Amino acid sequence: MPKVLLLVVLFVSLNGLAQTFTFSFQRASLAKVFAQIEQRSDYRFLYSEEVLALGSPVSFTVNNTPLDSILRLCFFQQPLGYTIEGKHIIVKKRIIEKPTPLTRELRGKVVDMQNEPLAGITITIKQTGMATATDAYGEFVFMNLPVKTTLVVTGGEIIPQEVDASQNSYQLIVVEQRMSVLDETMVIAYGKTSRRLSTGTVSSVKREEISKQPVSNIMSVLAGRVPGLSVFQNSGAPGTGFDIQLRGINSIANGTDPLIVIDGIPYPSQTLTGAIGGGAGTSASPLNTLNPADVESIEILKDADATAIYGSRGANGVILITTIKGKAGKTSVTANLYQGYGQITRKMKLLGTTDYLRMRREAYSNDGTIPTNANAPDLLVWDTTRQTDWQDVLLGNTMHSTDAKVNLSGGSALTQFLFGLGYHKETTVYPGRFGENRKTANLNVSHASTDKRFQFSVSTTFADYGTTLPQQDLVSFITLSPNAPKLYNDDGTLNWQNGTWINPLGRTKAIISTTTTNLISSLSASYKLLPSLSIKISGGYNRLENNDHSINPKSASNPLGNPVSTAQFGRKTITTLIGEPQVEYQFLRNKNTFSILAGTTFQQNSQYFLYQRGTGYASDELLNSLRSASQVTTISEGDILYKYVGLFSRIKINLENKYLITATLRRDGSSRYGEENRFSNFGSIGAAWIFSNEKWFSNWKFLSFGKLKGSAGITGNDQIGDYKYLDLYSPYTYSYLGSTVFYPEQLYNPVYGWEKVRKLEASLEFGVWDNRLLGTVNYYHNTTTNQLVNYPLPSMTGFTSIVKNIPAVIRNTGIELELQGQLIKNKYISWSSSFNLTIPRNKLVSFQNLSSSSYANRYVIGEPLNIVKKYKWTGVNPATGNHQFEDFNRDGQITVSGDQQQIVFTGQRFFGGMQHNISYGRWELSLLLAFARTPSASNHLYVFSRPGLVMNQPVSVMNRWQKPGDITDVQRFANTSGGSNTAFSIYRQSDAAYSDASFIRLKNAVISYSVLATKKEHRFLSQCQLFLKANNLFTISRYSGVDPETLSIFMPPIRLVTAGFQVTFK
């Protein structure tokens, strides 16, 4: 489109070219200079603004200088020329007659649409490969440029563009920032892509999302954010693990953990907790050593297309964790600090002393027995006027969380670095000094040669992590009688009340301390042999060292029981070494791009562990030393080697940005299989059609993006344990006749084969209203065959299981829906939201001879794998007051074999999350809601036994049956064994022990305020933000028990509120 020509035609001056002028200009634009000249003479300049814009500002001082000399100064080294016709000076582009000298200088500046300078943008000279990056003012400079110069402008958040700068010495570049998440970089296996061009199903969680949650474990961040991924915290105690499932249970027996890869290194996904157990009654998360603040992004790879390149390890999906890297630009220091306080999210309503004593007395009167000191200390020995809320005492304290992180980063266009230090400390809600702490350091350096053909990056993270926790989760003590004795005697010692109770504080002396150090070091180096051919080697080293130390001092138990002190010591070291040489060939034909990747993986994991028990300690003070034990027993020792090799290749074809095809092939070998079945092939094919790039599509105004994609492929699962094909003898814990003795450790099966998952996927992605609303609908259909199970055997075979393939087929299907949109965006307010929903279905499709197999009582064909078979509770018999049950086989009695027929589904019907980010001026608010529909999960009956015993109960038990004819759900109170006892033990094994654990939880809420309005405002600060961040602020649930997420088994999650700030020094 032609621009408007501004013609300036005015009267001719009489004085002519001989007229002299006195001027002084500093970096003045030509337009300004010309205007001054026009003011003082009759000469008029004729030019188009377009042409004049090519000119650079000029600086000169002249005294009584004639106009022709001034004009020469103005046009010196400008890409412009002029001719004088009468009183008109006509400005034109200079026609180059001779080549400009080879050595020229180019300066320039990169700004965004709002004219704000952009730092850290990479400018590459296409002809030479020379590159630089813009500084804090968005400016850049090149020396020694060739004649023909094309600038390639790239950067993380901008749409790349090319600018011809052959004629200029100063270049202003206006770039468009990426508006659409469709084009954000997404890390995938051995490469990168964007959501727009991906043929696989990948979800991505970025740093800005991760940083919103004040948590110490990265897995917490994923809950509610990623469709298809269910993340449940096992316990509210720090450092405990997560139950993670990506797209359902694919395997009957083997691990369902997704493969976790940190910067290219496969990371152990199983707990480090070993033979002496973990803290708070559960096991530790392997990712405790990873500081969430060091994570740049997490990509969750789901379908065959995205995971098949991981071959035998991709069956359960892959979680790729990428750590933060240095960025080019001014050196800056960012510090982030927060401090928070928390309490448990939920408590149960339990009986007070009055109702409790009424229950107990009624139980004796129902039984017709008289309470004795031995069976009713609560009625006869203890003070019946005491009332303690044990949930308050044992789980009701306030925990503290402190976190600090400092990053130093910067670098030039070719070399960038980042160095960070982190600290985290968290206490617990238990009484006593428990908690976790973590110190981390990370360093990343990336370098490229000036021609950018050679690139090199190395990242190293070191973490030192420790927890101190009681061995037992005190949640199991919430059933203590409300009038249970006082905790301490007057002299400050623990009160055991003559052995009539177990003092819960005793359990806080049985402690397990764990220290874990972790070194992750990864490197990648690549070299472009040709513009289209590059070779790369990536590799890494990971060493995890875990030390457990648990003590059971005498003082933890009632002295009347003559307890002895013991201590246990454990050490586990896992070392992973991986090397992956790769070749990539890329070429363009017309508008189509082709890329071929081929590579190999060599991986070696070695694991050593040793767990020992010391007994015969002279004093509790010596329990920290193994040497002080008079006897040392080795509980277990292992030295495991796992080697893994893979050959992989991937072909990607992009036809006119409309048709995308990816094909993957992998051949894997694993030392976990016997010689005959050591190798297997895996592969996938994926295709996508971006129909919004078709010509006919331009008529569809409101739909701005549309893509259909599908994939199919085979991946495998090798989480089966090591050496299962060998007939191994292990040394027994104890020696005999002075000799170490060996026993057969396992039944072995030399011929088991690989378990394979066939994955199918179809999905639709769309964007409407200029991609302000983006949506994805995925349908997946995964089938696992050749199930490799720890097949349960009758123990008459000498063992209880064998690793073996069985002809069972499991199908996981599901629908995942994801919507994200910019609801409001104007000068004042920005409101974006996202929503995701997963509806998973799991089914045991077939199982040859299930009824005669050892799984007969575990699974039902046509039902999901996550079921239990239980008695069916039919209510309380109005005549007897005892629970009654469905007699399925009509034999007149309730038996284990005949009547545990009620199928109870313990999984989720659907789950998902919703997120809102609202910014108003300098304020920002962010909310994350997570929800899950779990129709039946283990309820309070997991810890609460029969009402009437020396044990507190939920308040609802007061609706008990009292006399014949009463209609109620609560059995009569009873104390002695007999009909009520039997009925209640069946009740606990019935469907009544499962109840709705659906919930909606405000997982995360953040309010932040930016002290600085713009980056420029302050001399040395570029950012200063104050924030309040909170987790688990509220939960809506009807769950009958402690918490719908951790159930009644472990400590509920923590409601944590933190306050802090983040500053960046420039």
Added chain:
Amino acid sequence: MKYTIAFISMLVLSVSCKKFVAIEAPSTQLVAATVFTNDQTAIAAQLAIYARMEGDGLAYQQQTYNGLSGDEFMNYSTGVATTDLASNNLTAENTIVLGFWSNYYKYIYQANAILESLEKSYLLSESVKKQLTGESKFVRAFCYYYLCSLFGDVPIVQSTDYRVNSQLPRNSVAEVIAFIENDLVTAIPLLSTNYLDANNAITAERVRPNKSAAQALLARVYILLNQWEKAENTATEVINGNYQLVTNPDLVFLKNSAEAIWQFQSVVPGYNSYPGAQLILTTTPTVAALDTNFIKAFAATDKRKLQWTKSITVAGKTYYYPFKYKVRQNASSITEYSMVMRLSEQYLLRAEARLKQNKLSEAHQDINHIRTRAGLVSLAGLSGSALMDSINKERRFELFAEFGDRWLNLKRTNTADLIMPVSKGANWSSTDALYPIPQSEINRNNQLTQNPGY
């Protein structure tokens, strides 16, 4: 050209891959084939059975749980498994019952694995091969003896092939007894008369079964089979061996006592014998104490009451416990081992066998050996059922709290229905004499049937 190079290098890689993933056995374990190439490790595999028997607390479990099922012990545990056991109200889910079943079959697997490996091995010395074959066959017989005593019909597992073993049906008691007899008869000539150590050298430690142990068990089997003459002769061989009754009852249960035919060496840190560590009371019992009726049944002067039982009084209540083993836990040295088989049982067996053959005076002699040691007057002039009653009575007082002898004997002599209701009242029914086949076993092997009453 460069593609060709890339292709060739890939090929080379794929060949080296095979080697890469071929790994050695873990350094902390041994492959079966290696174990049986060397006398020392082969013996170590055999000793592992005995170490595990003691480490599992077999002697303790057998005496305590059978004692609770019978009339020797009173229950003080609140655990469901123990309570149900003591009230003869067992269910097929009982974990203690499953423990007996799975432990014995675990030892049987070990024995079978050793027998199979010995057959294949060409590198072991003949003497080791002979001795280990004998010991493994003895172990197998020993386990089946207790399995069929506790459960009745049980499957005979005689290989390590899980595909066969997981689908085996129960064999009749008669078949099992025949199998035991055959194993023992085969084992006796193979076994050494002496006690051997971890290098197969002669030792004073009586913790590996020898020929006499196999004969002692065989004598029991002949009694079961009513083959009185064989029973007498076999018991005589044991009695005439290197054993003698220890005069002072306090010294009978010491390690390597002259009366011991087979003991388990102490393995658990802090323990002498497993039963001593668990059952000597220092406060209110939490599992079991001796039944007061049993204490009352002793003659006042019986040394076995005075020296083999003891009491503790807590809060005005007196609890009795077996005091055959004197050492509880954390003693400075090891002086006692868990007793598995001892000489006085052989006297009692022989007395019974002689009575059945109407060799009354010899029978009297045998029983009076035991009575004399207990400080009781000798019996004379008894016959028929009166003498049988005396033998059974003596057995009750002599072998209480020893590997469930009382419980097994009540059933062997068909007197359970007569005697059990006295202590258990209406809780007792005839079908309680056999434990249920564990439900998990039936679930996993549909060839198994349940015992009546469960």
